[in-house]
Amino acid sequence: MTREDAFLQFLLRMGDNTLILGHRVSEWCGHAPVLEEDIALANTALDLIGQTQMWLGLAGEIEGAKSADDLAFLRDAWDFRNVLLVEVPNGDFGRTLMRQFLFDAWHSIMLGRLMTSSDERVAAIAEKASKEVSYHLERSGDTVVGLGDGTEESHARMQEALDYLWPYVGEMFAGDAVDAEMAAAGIAPDPAGLREEYDALVGRVLGEATLTIPESRFAHKGGRDGRMHTEHLGHLLTSMQWLQRAYPGASW
């Protein structure tokens, strides 16, 4: 694998994570339990889609004469490089916010490291995105604490959400040849090196939320290398891509 191939894979991983999560979160628009949460979810989705334009925009340049839209709307499921965590269905409001928290915690640590990337384009995107992710994390963490340490019903639902989502956490830290190449070039950190900080942050918040982290470290994998996505991704793409597939080149 050349360094350029690895760089492209790295950019797709970053951009596909924010694209797929952004789309998932946008599914809440008009359906959240209260107006403030509806607005908060829509704004979070908007930030993530904005970050996607930067990551996939750069990926398209590297790949050659492709736009962020081409990459978002014209690739098939097996070409996506997002972690499985972000493609799982929203479930209830609690599960959506738990997934957000588990992702935001990783995202904030990752972007912090990328701000000192040897590639200045990567560092610039990370600097911009990290400002937004810091308040995403503050909100998702607060909500996880509020609901976890809430009523008997909300506590039970948050524990159920954590039990369901925890097996998807490990994939964010599983490195491969792409990561080794990026780390050697000083472009991105080895994902395994983020785990300690992640466990400390997540452990503190989930403790405050009176929730119990499952003991098993089993991890579902196959998203970030595209080997095997869940069956949910294809369904998401049919909804997200149908307009460009049915009316190629349509714009307004």
Place this chain on the structure above:
Amino acid sequence: MTRASVKQVWDWLDAVPDPEIPVISVVDLGIVRDIEWDSDTLTVTVTPTYSGCPATSVISWDIETALRNHGIKDIRLQTRISPAWTTDWLSDKGRAKLEEFGIAPPQPAGGPERCPRCGSKAVEKVSQFGSTPCKAHWRCTGCLEPFDYFKCI
């Protein structure tokens, strides 16, 4: 045709309102970072506020339209993301206009200094998100009115 001075162009852009918060200009907002002539081409460098803000493309369009209306034909708009936009770049004039309009200006402490309506310091956060990406939703426990707070980033 003689070229307009850079100072003149800054003044023109200071008359272009932000599409979402029209009481302040795009210059007040601090997103116009650089204006430069390169022979007959005018380059305007813009730094977006929030990466997904839908107003960004409207702002670029408005800047271009304003400059064309002032007779500039050859315009190049370029986006610069680093250094990232910060609310520190809001002008003092912009901050005063925001408050007058009913939007509490950003504070390094992370919350509004006072209610923009009654001036009470008894305020509380309702939500980190408001009507646009740049605003949070707060409430005054003095006059009981809700208000927008321009997030400090």
